[in-house]
Amino acid sequence: MPNSEGPVPFVPEIVFKQDRVIDAPRELVFKLFTEREHLAHWWGPKGFALTIEKFEPKPGGVFLYKMAVPNGFEMWGKWIIREIAPPERLVFVSSFSDPEGGDGCHPMAPDWPKQTLCIYTFESQGTKTKLALEAFPINASQTERKTFEDGFESMNGGYSGMFDNLDAYLKTLG
Numbered sequence: 001m002p003n004s005e006g007p008v009p010f011v012p013e014i015v016f017k018q019d020r021v022i023d024a025p026r027e028l029v030f031k032l033f034t035e036r037e038h039l040a041h042w043w044g045p046k047g048f049a050l051t052i053e054k055f056e057p058k059p060g061g062v063f064l065y066k067m068a069v070p071n072g073f074e075m076w077g078k079w080i081i082r083e084i085a086p087p088e089r090l091v092f093v094s095s096f097s098d099p100e101g102g103d104g105c106h107p108m109a110p111d112w113p114k115q116t117l118c119i120y121t122f123e124s125q126g127t128k129t130k131l132a133l134e135a136f137p138i139n140a141s142q143t144e145r146k147t148f149e150d151g152f153e154s155m156n157g158g159y160s161g162m163f164d165n166l167d168a169y170l171k172t173l174g
Helices: 026-034 036-042 142-150 152-172
Strands: 016-022 049-055 062-068 074-085 089-097 115-125 128-138
Touching (some): 016 152, 026 036, 026 089, 026 115, 026 152, 036 049
Antiparallel strands (some): 016 128, 049 062, 062 074, 074 089, 115 128
């Protein structure tokens, strides 16, 4: 039963965190995350081409996408957006998917959590933006939580590469 101060907030056991300072104002960085024409140019791991099938930037909206490499390997992912608070915060549930937007599994790690809550915060630092990511598994088994935690090194590399893509894309905007 909640106490008189309200419900006790959920505190995840395992949290992946990564911060990055982006050389652009917060409002622009937020747009790069929430506008289809921008996301198409940088979202995803280095070397992958992104195809956006659906993008609804609103609470309850879906971002459904395919990532593919030249050898033909492809994987699908989706977000279910929970919160968009311009230009401060973006929250969504991330998962692997099938091409129709149904639930899927990580193509190389079957014990990966089916859902991950991702919280991006955007903090002004003069003319730059501190981008902070926190991600944690939800509705996950003990095995899935362990697989997620064991994947931190790989996730660090993946997100670093993706944020490198973002930095490179920013340079094209002049």
